[in-house]
Amino acid sequence: xxxxxxxxxxxxxxxxxxxxxxxxxxxxxxxxxxxxxxxxxxxxxxxxxxxxxxxxxxxxxxxxxxxxxxxxxxxxxxxxxxxxxxxxxxxxxxxxxxxxxxxxxxxxxxxxxxxxxxxxxxxxxxxxxxxxxxxxxxxxxxxxxxxxxxxxxxxxxxxxxxxxxxxxxxxxxxxxxxxxxxxxxxxxxxxxxxxxxxxxxxxxxxxxxxxxxxxxxxxxxxxxxxxxxxxxxxxxxxxxxxxxxxxxxxxxxxxxxxxxxxxxxxxxxxxxxxxxxxxxxxxxxxxxxxxxxxxxxxxxxxxxxxxxxxx
Amino acid sequence: xxxxxxxxxxxxxxxxxxxxxxxxxxxxxxxxxxxxxxxxxxxxxxxxxxxxxxxxxxxxxxxxxxxxxxxxxxxxxxxxxxxxxxxxxxxxxxxxxxxxxxxxxxxxxxxxxxxxxxxxxxxxxxxxxxxxxxxxxxxxxxxxxxxxxxxxxxxxxxxxxxxxxxxxxxxxxxxxxxxxxxxxxxxxxxxxxxxxxxxxxxxxxxxxxxxxxxxxxxxxxxxxxxxxxxxxxxxxxxxxxxxxxxxxxxxxxxxxxxxxxxxxxxxxxxxxxxxxxxxxxxxxxxxxxxxxxxxxxxxxxxxxxxxxxxx
Numbered sequence: 352x353x354x355x356x357x358x359x360x361x362x363x364x365x366x367x368x369x370x371x372x373x374x375x376x377x378x379x380x381x382x383x384x385x386x387x388x389x390x391x392x393x394x395x396x397x398x399x400x401x402x403x404x405x406x407x408x409x410x411x412x413x414x415x416x417x418x419x420x421x422x423x424x425x426x427x428x429x430x431x432x433x434x435x436x437x438x439x440x441x442x443x444x445x446x447x448x449x450x451x452x453x454x455x456x457x458x459x460x461x462x463x464x465x466x467x468x469x470x471x472x473x474x475x476x477x478x479x480x481x482x483x484x485x486x487x488x489x490x491x492x493x494x495x496x497x498x499x500x501x502x503x504x505x506x507x508x509x510x511x512x513x514x515x516x517x518x519x520x521x522x523x524x525x526x527x528x529x530x531x532x533x534x535x536x537x538x539x540x541x542x543x544x545x546x547x548x549x550x551x552x553x554x555x556x557x558x559x560x561x562x563x564x565x566x567x568x569x570x571x572x573x574x575x576x577x578x579x580x581x582x583x584x585x586x587x588x589x590x591x592x593x594x595x596x597x598x599x600x601x602x603x604x605x606x607x608x609x610x611x612x613x614x615x616x617x618x619x620x621x622x623x624x625x626x627x628x629x630x631x632x633x634x635x636x637x638x639x640x641x642x643x644x645x646x647x648x649x650x651x652x653x654x655x656x657x658x659x660x661x662x
Numbered sequence: 663x664x665x666x667x668x669x670x671x672x673x674x675x676x677x678x679x680x681x682x683x684x685x686x687x688x689x690x691x692x693x694x695x696x697x698x699x700x701x702x703x704x705x706x707x708x709x710x711x712x713x714x715x716x717x718x719x720x721x722x723x724x725x726x727x728x729x730x731x732x733x734x735x736x737x738x739x740x741x742x743x744x745x746x747x748x749x750x751x752x753x754x755x756x757x758x759x760x761x762x763x764x765x766x767x768x769x770x771x772x773x774x775x776x777x778x779x780x781x782x783x784x785x786x787x788x789x790x791x792x793x794x795x796x797x798x799x800x801x802x803x804x805x806x807x808x809x810x811x812x813x814x815x816x817x818x819x820x821x822x823x824x825x826x827x828x829x830x831x832x833x834x835x836x837x838x839x840x841x842x843x844x845x846x847x848x849x850x851x852x853x854x855x856x857x858x859x860x861x862x863x864x865x866x867x868x869x870x871x872x873x874x875x876x877x878x879x880x881x882x883x884x885x886x887x888x889x890x891x892x893x894x895x896x897x898x899x900x901x902x903x904x905x906x907x908x909x910x911x912x913x914x915x916x917x918x919x920x921x922x923x924x925x926x927x928x929x930x931x932x933x934x935x936x937x938x939x940x941x942x943x944x945x946x947x948x949x950x951x952x953x954x955x956x957x958x959x960x961x962x963x964x965x966x967x968x969x970x971x972x973x
Contacts, residue, residue, distance in 0.1 A: 372698070376881060377803045378735040378865060379702035379793070384695035387683070390775070391690035392744040392790055396782035424689040433703040437748075437786045464701070471707035473783035475748045479703055479790035482690070492688045554689060570687060 352438070352468045360449050360466070368431060368462040380465040382431055385483035389490065391421035397474040407444030408451030409533045410476060415452040417557065418480040419459055419537035420606040424555035426491045426546025427482030429539050431464035432456060434478050437471035448476065459539055489543075495551035496571035496611040502635035503617070505541055505607045505624055508560055509595070510585025512602025517590065528587030535606040542608060544623035550610040559603045561656040565643040567609065574640030575611075580648040581634035600645065601656050611637055663749070663779045671760050671777070679742060679773040691776040693742055696794035700801065702732035708785040718755030719762030720844045721787060726763040728868065729791040730770055730848035731917040735866035737802045737857025738793030740850050742775035743767060745789050748782035759787065770850055800854075806862035807882035807922035813946035814928070816852055816918045816935055819871055820906070821896025823913025828898065839898030846917040853919060855934035861921040870914045872967040876954040878920065885951030886922075891959040892945035911956065912967050922948055 361375045373381040395414050397403060415432060422429055434452065438445055445468070456463055461480070484490050496502075514524035514532035524532065538555075545553060552571055556563050560577070568575045579596040585605070588595045610631070612620045617633060624631040635646075645653040672686045684692040706725050708714060726743060733740055745763065749756055756779065767774055772791070795801050807813075825835035825843035835843065849866075856864060863882055867874050871888070879886045890907040896916070899906045921942070923931045928944060935942040946957075956964040 372798055373801075373803055377805070378732040379700045379738070381736070381795075381798065381801060382699045382701065384697055384699045386695055388693045388695045388699060388792070389690045390693065390742070390744055390790075390792070392746050392776060392788070393778050394746040394748050394780045394782070394786075394788065396748055396780055396786075398783055399781050421689040425692070427690070431701070433701055433790050435703050435705040435788045435790075437705050437707055437784075437788075465703060467704050467788075469705045469707055470710050471705070471784055471786050472709055473748075473786070475705075475707075475782050475784070475786045475788075477703070477705065477746045477748075477778075477786075477788040479701075479744050479746075481699070481701070481792070484692075487683055487692065490684075490692060492684055492692075494688070 352470060356445055357468055359446050363450055363453055364463050366462050367460055371462065371464055374464045382464065385485055387484040387487060389422055389425050389427035389482040389484060390479060391418050392477065392479040393418045394475055394477040407447040411448035411451030412455045412534050414476040414478050415455050416535045416537050418478040419461060419539065420555040422480055422482035423537045423539045423542035424553050424608060426489055426542050426553065427484045428543060429459045429461040430481045430483045431462050432478055432480045434463055434466040436468045437475040439472060439474055440470060442474060459537060489546055491546040491550050491553040493552055493554050493567050493570040496567050496573050496637045497551055498573060498637050498639045500551055500611040500613050500637040501617055501633050502575055502577060502611050502637060503620065503631040503633045504609050505538060505629045505631055507583040507585035508605050508607060509588040509599030509602040511535065511604040513587035513591055525586040528585060531585065537606060538608050538629065541624055541627035541629050544627045545610050545620055548619040548623040549616040550612045550620055552611045554609050556605045556607045556609055557603060560600045564609055568641065568643050572641060574638045574642055574644060575635060576638055576644045576646060577635035578646050579653060581632060583632045597656065663781060667756055668779055670757050674761055674764055675774050677773050678771055682773065682775055685775045693775065696796055698795040698798060700733055700736050700738035700793040700795060701790060702729050703788065703790040704729045705786055705788040718758040722759035722762030723766045723845050725787040725789050726766050727846045727848050729789040730772060730850065731866040731868065733791055733793035734848045734850045734853035735864050735919060737800055737853050737864060738795045739854060740770045740772040741792045741794045742773050743789055743791045745774055745777040747779045748786040749779065750783060750785055751781060753785060770848060800857055802857040802861050802864040804863055804865050804878050804881040807878050807884050807948045808862055809884060809948050809950045811862055811922040811924050811948040812928055812944050813886055813888060813922050813948060814931065814942040814944045815920050816849060816940045816942055818894040818896035819916050819918060820899040820910030820913040822846065822915040824898035824902055836897040839896060842896065848917060849919050849940065852935055852938035852940050855938045856919065856921050856931055859930040859934040860927040861923045861931055863922045865920050867916045867918045867920055868914060870912045872911045875920055879952060879954050883952060885949045885953055885955060886946060887949055887955045887957060888946035889957050890964060892943060894943045908967065
């Protein structure tokens with residue numbers, strides 16, 4: 352890989368962390384830590400996670416957003432991102448791709464602090480992100496949901512998937528849905544505020560509510576019962592065929608947060624979400640049992656939505 | 663990607679760090695830090711960095727070794743690795759690949775603490791590794807070489823590249839060269855010992871001595887003058903056509919360490935290397951100037967070897 356590309360990439364990066372003592376140009380980056388490092392790694396590949404025509408800036412933004420959303424879901428503060436670009440011969444979008452990442456990093460106070468650029472037969476973008484916390488109690492995992500807790504979700508669901516399908520059909524999605532699809536915003540401030548407000552568990556909705564809520568149930572050893580009728584629907588979901596609530600429960604890539612909280616924490620959590628610029632919709636509760644149960648408006652159980660495919 | 667594969671991968675991982683409070687199964691891993699995090703990310707792609715027939719265990723070992731070698735070159739202690747596997751449909755080697763990584767991680771006291779598995783059109787393996795240090799003074803960068811310093815390299819050079827070429831030709835490399843090629847050992851103990859012994863700069867030889875020594879010269883703002891006749895030659899280099907010293911100076915993937923040290927530190931550094939199971943060969947010095955100069959046995963400058971290709 353040409354030195355000139357690596358140099359051009361280094362030129363667009365900004366150190367926002369104030370903690371970096373060595374970064375590009377050495378064997379490894381050196382960062383002054385805080386007590387707990389919170390790290391996630393995520394990859395996206397062309398023709399699997401995005402189409403060949405996707406603007407490189409959007410590819411970069413989304414790749415970083417996916418990793419930062421995991422940091423948000425732990426309640427950690429965004430720190431440094433390490434980026435690896437596997438580029439096919441002749442690919443011209445590498446610098447723009449990093450510029451898209453850098454744009455999101457700027458919004459989130461994150462710093463791209465190191466990377467690797469290789470030749471490869473296909474375009475694959477990998478981002479490892481480290482966030483920081485001063486104490487374990489500041490963080491929320493997937494395993495803390497307890498019988499008696501209520502279940503809430505931030506924002507609205509299904510918009511990203513609706514936009515993806517509309518674009519695929521050559522239709523124009525509502526602007527909010529398109530933004531959710533192309534440039535999702537990791538909810539870092541909301542994640543920290545919710546963890547501080549005492550939520551017992553938290554997860555980001557990357558695979559869809561039905562899948563991700565089941566992860567919380569499995570890891571917590573509890574049953575989550577969610578009322579489909581109370582799902583907050585994103586713009587664009589109304590344009591989809593079938594039951595919009597089922598669509599919103601199964602559409603992925605929303606990057607909203609699902610939380611559980613004991614009743615006495617619900618008000619604090621709602622206020623924390625609002626202060627962070629979003630809303631919390633309470634749509635279920637945690638009971639003794641194991642797994643996820645989705646309920647229709649009559650309180651009857653909806654058949655499993657695992658593996659549900661959007662036409 | 664099937665849950666069963668991810669589950670099988672999680673089953674082979676061992677926590678060796680004693681610092682991990684959350685790892686697989688949550689949105690992100692949580693690790694109790696030490697004061698300085700030292701992080702590198704590296705990718706390898708099939709058909710670019712290794713051939714389709716390479717045993718998956720060797721692919722995994724090498725991918726982790728490449729990243730750990732960067733940690734070694736800083737003088738940091740190995741910590742946690744985060745692994746992303748981009749797998750083509752039908753690829754069967756993922757679990758063995760992780761087992762190969764885990765084998766090396768076990769030898770190095772590293773822990774694979776998180777990961778991602780995606781479908782992709784090509785096999786790309788990315789490893790982000792974090793090492794740790796208690797103080798910045800424990801670490802050595804590329805930028806500390808000073809006029810008057812001597813230049814040393816650990817071990818022997820050219821073996822990995824010789825083995826690669828011999829395998830390509832259907833010949834059998836010497837066992838030591840083949841091991842260097844397929845299962846390079848990151849010199850973590852040597853790196854820490856050399857940094858503690860007061861080397862002024864350090865780099866791992868991944869691209870070859872001629873290229874990597876030039877990085878140290880550029881980052882240090884100094885001239886490195888190396889005597890080719892003093893290069894320690896690895897087994898297998900004698901089987902190559904042309905000048906074996908030029909071959910050893912340009913062959914990549916040795917993962918030996920190059921250091922600079924003031925004369926009063928040379929003895930300590932040599933002892934430190936020996937205590938860590940390797941040797942240091944002193945083969946040059948640092949002068950006022952900028953760049954790398956290679957000298958033949960008469961002290962005459964050898965023409966530049968940048969971009970030198972092995973036939």
